[in-house]
Amino acid sequence: MATARVESRRAATRATIIETAWEIARTQGWGRVGVREIAAHLEMAPSSLYGYFAGNDAIHDAMFIAGNHELSVRFESLPTDLDRRSMLIETARHFVAFCDEDPARFQLLFQHAVPGWEPSPDAYSSAVDNYEHMRSVMGRVGISDGPSLDLWTALTSGLASQQVANDHGGDRWLRLIETAVDMFLRREST
Amino acid sequence: MATARVESRRAATRATIIETAWEIARTQGWGRVGVREIAAHLEMAPSSLYGYFAGNDAIHDAMFIAGNHELSVRFESLPTDLDRRSMLIETARHFVAFCDEDPARFQLLFQHAVPGWEPSPDAYSSAVDNYEHMRSVMGRVGISDGPSLDLWTALTSGLASQQVANDHGGDRWLRLIETAVDMFLRREST
DNA sequence: GTCTATATTTGGATAGAC
DNA sequence: GTCTATCCAAATATAGAC
Numbered sequence: 012m013a014t015a016r017v018e019s020r021r022a023a024t025r026a027t028i029i030e031t032a033w034e035i036a037r038t039q040g041w042g043r044v045g046v047r048e049i050a051a052h053l054e055m056a057p058s059s060l061y062g063y064f065a066g067n068d069a070i071h072d073a074m075f076i077a078g079n080h081e082l083s084v085r086f087e088s089l090p091t092d093l094d095r096r097s098m099l100i101e102t103a104r105h106f107v108a109f110c111d112e113d114p115a116r117f118q119l120l121f122q123h124a125v126p127g128w129e130p131s132p133d134a135y136s137s138a139v140d141n142y143e144h145m146r147s148v149m150g151r152v153g154i155s156d157g158p159s160l161d162l163w164t165a166l167t168s169g170l171a172s173q174q175v176a177n178d179h180g181g182d183r184w185l186r187l188i189e190t191a192v193d194m195f196l197r198r199e200s201t
Numbered sequence: 202m203a204t205a206r207v208e209s210r211r212a213a214t215r216a217t218i219i220e221t222a223w224e225i226a227r228t229q230g231w232g233r234v235g236v237r238e239i240a241a242h243l244e245m246a247p248s249s250l251y252g253y254f255a256g257n258d259a260i261h262d263a264m265f266i267a268g269n270h271e272l273s274v275r276f277e278s279l280p281t282d283l284d285r286r287s288m289l290i291e292t293a294r295h296f297v298a299f300c301d302e303d304p305a306r307f308q309l310l311f312q313h314a315v316p317g318w319e320p321s322p323d324a325y326s327s328a329v330d331n332y333e334h335m336r337s338v339m340g341r342v343g344i345s346d347g348p349s350l351d352l353w354t355a356l357t358s359g360l361a362s363q364q365v366a367n368d369h370g371g372d373r374w375l376r377l378i379e380t381a382v383d384m385f386l387r388r389e390s391t
Numbered sequence: 392g393t394c395t396a397t398a399t400t401t402g403g404a405t406a407g408a409c
Numbered sequence: 410g411t412c413t414a415t416c417c418a419a420a421t422a423t424a425g426a427c
Contacts, residue, residue: 169354
């Protein structure tokens with residue numbers, strides 16, 4: 012049907028807009044991401060974008076949701092039959108690598124570093140979903156008490172933020188993950 | 202002399218400008234900090250501020266330097282005769298509390314979250330000074346190898362960012378510091 | 392020192408023609 | 410769907426009078 016073709020064309024254009032916005036965020040920073048700049052890259056009139064997104068905030072929301080979705084896909088790709096230690100190591104490695112491979116995405120998802128924007132409730136729920144998924148994975152290897160989960164999030168988010176901010180593209184904090192996990196696991200043994 | 206009085210008056214006005222800027226950052230976010238908004242709070246004309254600061258960036262630089270200076274003062278207030286464990290606990294506590302007591306300052310100093318601004322080389326050196334000081338404190342209690350320092354910065358910055366972002370004003374991560382330090386210290390013992 | 396007035400830039404967003 | 414033409418709102422910064 013024609014409507015289906017039109018719909019898919021529309022989706023493709025939306026995807027192109029988002030991809031262009033990511034490109035700008037990566038190369039010029041979040042301060043430059045806006046309807047005007049995106050339109051310029053696409054050689055479109057800024058007003059044309061409003062046929063695809065309600066406005067600048069809606070574009071950011073779509074990117075936020077896409078970023079969270081990508082993270083959830085990565086986590087689902089992890090094997091589920093690993094032992095405790097390997098599970099934590101792989102989870103942390105995936106997370107830190109995910110953050111470091113795209114600092115712009117890291118800033119959007121985890122650092123609230125986008126001027127004048129915060130996620131809509133709908134977009135925010137995609138972040139909550141990921142947190143819940145992390146909790147269930149941790150629960151599966153026997154870590155479910157609040158303080159342990161909080162210590163784990165502090166540890167992994169600290170490794171990620173240091174890696175991104177001070178050694179992007181390297182492995183200065185990435186290679187500390189085994190040590191960090193062993194340290195974390197030993198904390199509970201008397 | 203008149204010049205000295207004039208100088209001190211000038212310094213006082215500069216201080217008032219900075220204090221007003223902090224107030225705006227805390228209550229309205231960094232996106233609203235600018236010469237216009239500051240001037241409005243002070244009931245001055247925006248152009249008058251240029252007699253005290255070269256511009257918006259210079260104001261941010263001054264705040265960045267002041268924030269780092271405040272942190273260094275806090276660290277210098279710590280007792281120096283503590284044992285290893287107490288030293289790490291107190292250092293971490295001071296740091297996390299410092300971050301949490303003013304999220305706006307935390308964002309400026311550690312999260313590069315101010316749209317369109319980054320510290321001048323001169324301002325940046327005040328941050329480097331603090332890092333070097335932290336290194337020397339850690340060295341005094343026998344922690345001086347790179348990986349240990351990196352793990353320590355990841356751990357403390359992770360605790361701080363989680364505390365600020367997810368439990369500002371509370372103690373959900375603050376109270377994990379003893380556990381975290383014990384975990385950190387035990388990591389090196391066989 | 393401080394003001395008024397203004398230049399300049401940069402955004403988001405809308406109306407209406409085609 | 411896309412464009413042109415605007416509108417409107419911020420924001421930095423400067424010129425020049427008082």
